[in-house]
Amino acid sequence: MAIVELEFSALPVHVRTARLIVTAVARRGGVDETLLDEVRLAVGEACSRAVEAHRTTCPDEPVRLELKAADGRFEVTVHDAVPGDDAAVTGPGTAADLAVANTPDELNTPEDLDFALADGTVDLGLAVIAGLADDVDVSATPKGVQIRMSWPADTVAAS
């Protein structure tokens, strides 16, 4: 299946459109119906995160998505154009690991969550992505942050 690329203006209203397109491509790419909700939510989170990042630093730059289905995987990469100096993203997988490591066991009150969010140990969006995607890689480069997510797909039947 050919690569599908999508660009949209960094506006919240377009995130839903991106979710719908990615879900349609995932279905066409052989992702099982039971996983489509997870794809939709995880990609929506990554897009929301990118939109928020663009709004404060480069609102005129579009958010870019790359979708591909090959070798039994459906892969989505969300690129933002914010140089990778985000403190929450210090290396491949690090942010996602942090998000997961710090959410489920340590939060019991909204005050706990407030503290965790304030000191940067928890990013709810990354926690959701890490909890839903089969495989996640977060990388920060001088050109921006990339969140790559993938799920199993029956790419042979879909081709």
Add this chain to the structure above:
Amino acid sequence: MDLKVNDYTTDDGVTVITVEGEIDVYTAPKLREKLIDLVNKGKFHLLVDMEKVEFLDSTGLGVLVGGLKRVRAHDGSLELVCTQERILKIFRITGLTKVFGIHTSIAEAEEKRKSAG
């Protein structure tokens, strides 16, 4: 799809907020405004009925956490009604099942509130 947010107050003084549609980065401000408005009107015991919510992301979770903090500042409560597995999964992933009281129906929430109170 637009987000529909309505509310009514029960005889027990609990304000039920019914939410219908998708709660995401675009629509969440509408729910945030509703919660702030209710707290400003002195409604400190809130029950958010999420049975007709079709989509919820971390922006929506953040709005609910913000609402909970506001009502707790007034010794209030914010609880949820939700039986949809795909929505509950998001609360589990983020550990927020420990933060929110989550009920299977409005009637169950009212019953538990009476027995606790």
